[in-house]
Amino acid sequence: MADPLGTMLAFPPDKVKSLSPTQYDTKLHSYLASLEKLPPSVWTKSVDNKSLLELLDPAVNSIAYLKSLVNNVEAVGNKDRARLEELYDQTSIFFASFDPVQVRFVGNLWHMLWDWAIKCSSHFGLIDLSVLSTALLRLDPSSATFTTLHLSLVQQSLALGTPTQALPILDKNIFAYPQTLSKSVPAETVSDEHELSNAFITSESGFSEKVVPEHVLEYYLLGAHVYIGTRNYQRARLFLEHVILFPTQQHCTSTLQVEAFKKWILIGLLSEGKSFPYPRTVDAVVWKNIKSVAKAYDALADSFEKRDWQKYQAEMDVGAQIWADDGNTRLVAEAGHALVKYRVSDLQKTYAVLPVSRVAAHLGLSPEETLSTLTQMMSQESLNATLTQGATPEEGILQFHQPSLTATAPQSDLEAQTKRIETLIAAVRDADRRLQLTKEHVAVSKRNKSAAAPDAELADQMDLTWDAPGTSNGPNVGEDDEDIMS
């Protein structure tokens, strides 16, 4: 133990690339053990008038750097702002350059540092959370394993009022959750390359707190909020459906699912002019539960789909308290504006050219209001039409253009999508396979199999639960018989 720095620099050894994953794991574990033996004080001391953090390279000696950083952070407290900022800078550097394989072994430390960084960012009032999202993506470029860090990041970005900061993470699809590894299955080598990142982000790895359903539900619901805010309705719909279709036991229903359903209805009205078709895989009982507490929204959707503007307005006013309580007032109002637009766009299915006076008659507005609505829609490019001004507003002429057919997606988009779908199919198959390996599945299919076997003894198939007459209600049976005969 003469030279703590030497110990720290012992990993990675030369020719680290030539090590097999198993060798790598063994080496790293012994390295970690040797680091444990170092007295805690060495981490904050400086060597040759240079701090450890200057001597170590975060990209190469990631573990030692991380350990030193965490020790420094714990030592500094909250007072020394200059020092805090210095450490935050170093954390940023670390998060941008660490070796993603090494840190897999020290998830707890990494998690601590990340937590500190997020606290720091709110302490400093930083609105740029890219350090944090970069860190997550560096650790797991696919960001496919859900961790509580995902949720913290989204919460933080919403708390700071900068929801777009969470997009790098939200845009990645979640393919897995940290799993508790079964003891009977030999642990996989952590440093190996894995198809799914939950091979190293497990419940023991320290990267995540214990995940409970509420974490996931909240993540998706908040994520949907972010997408609604950025007008990405397609993705918002996906996130909300994730929540609505969240599997539950014994048909119980979460409030978060109800929240999601309400938003889901409104998003459907906004983006497509009608409610989205009911998801097919939904649990019917859960669906009924949800609908029974969200009737007001159904009524709203109903009048929207009938393009009944007066009724929608009335519903909007009557339910003002409901929308306010749910925090949906602005969405409801926005859907109200959208309703007018949809009424205009509906006209273009029937008409190619028509005078403004007719538009006004259809909308139930005055010609002046109609004109301004039309102008506004055209300037927002939600209406593809030309307006020819007349002497009075009524004499104006609205000409709808053919729905633009040139704006189809380029070939490359479709190819990318095909690729995405192929990956997804592979992932679904993989997940299905893993599901088939669970104990529950094996137990159930075993039971099904034995129940379905027709070759068994006939006696076994007989219903043995029948009560012999005369045991419990025998006399009654006899009386009934007599009645029939008489």
Added chain:
Amino acid sequence: MAHNAGVSAPTFELEAWSSNYTPPLHPLRLAHVAGNCPPLAQQALQIAITSTKNGKDVALYTRLVGLAKKLGFNELAELDTEWVDRTEDANKRESSRLEQELKGYKNNLIRESIRMGQEDLATHMLLTGGPAPLPASENEPPQSAQTVGLNAAYSAFGKMRDYCTTPTHVASMTLRLLLTAFVQAVSAQQTGSAATGHFNAVLANSNRLRSVGVKDEELAKLQPISASANGIAFLGTGNYRDAAESFLSVSFDLTTNGPIHNFDFTRAVASANDIAIYGGLTALATLTREDLSRRVLGGPFRAFLELEPHMRKAISLFTTAKYRACLDTLQRYYSDWNLDVFLGGPAGHTHGRTHVDALLAHIRQKSITSHVASYSQITLSSLAATFPPPPTSQATTPEAALEEEITTLIQTAALPFRLDLVSGTLVAPASDARAKTHADASAAADEVERTLLLRLHRVNVALAGLEVQPEKRQGGGVPGVPEGWRGSRGVAQG
């Protein structure tokens, strides 16, 4: 009456026409004419009342006299009370005699006698209009609708079933039930109640007719009856598409088969000429041009159409795209058809709208869409010249009426065109099949991707054991869930 819209005089001779039919539907057909056609009302009522007085149906007689009074034919409106009393008395005596007889047969346990006794009683009920409802009294429970009027006749015929020993008996009974259901349906229409249930009974019985299990030669006689009855029932319930299919499958043997089991369908219910009209109209309203020329003009149904040459002409005009001439031809026979008891029945809930109106409207719509389909742009005025709006339209100019019609057509997606109101033209949409396919494919791919993601999510949640659990404990804080959402576990357990 269900509708009061007067129609002009028809092209046929009433007396000759009415001699085609036999009671019990005969007076009902005449009553329908009287109620809808002022020029013929008096004559029709005259014939109807005379023929009713030859029969035994007192209720019908009273109804006809009431109708005459309402229409102001005073010489017909006088109730022959002496006849009424006499007939009522005779009817009562006759029914109690038949009931006694039936009771006697039942005691003797001879099935065939019971069957015949039952049939006699039921026939008597059908011809007398069934037992009249007893005056309501406070002590007795309200009378079941099944024991009053024609319903009683229907259920009396139904009681024959238990005593039928051969398939032929069953067939005979089913024919009686069929006729009764028709009479019930027509009476219901005329008294303004719902006829749908009775038409469904017609449908049920005519279907049963096909599967009674009689010998092939007898079945060959029953099948055309069954098909025609089906068609009329579908027509009566407004199901024109099925009606057309049923009528097209009627064999022309219907006209030559003659009566079977004392039941002559062509005289009792609808003549071959009627079938030709029903079939022609419903086919014209629902089939494509290709089907019309192949199956209607070129198929076995043509034999029927030869009986009604104007119908055949209308169909061939339609298939040769002479829509205007076709519609004009149809319009010429509008009143004839409206005076038919089945075609003139009420269609839908709109007051005074008959099946003829509905069918003609269908044909007109079809004509317009087929006509417009061959243009890429067409002015409303030229369209209005080809298809002058029906006289019932309330719009001021023909163009305005047509515009209204076209708008509904476009909105129901029957016509893939758009209106240019400023220059008054209909514009065909520019179609770009490639772009459309592209967009469709893209939408489908999006949907697939979304579904896969949802499915993956579900499997993963299940795999990680993260299903939402029903609430077990109270007040337990859930980490990571904000204060307001603490009750998020199992709020509404099903």
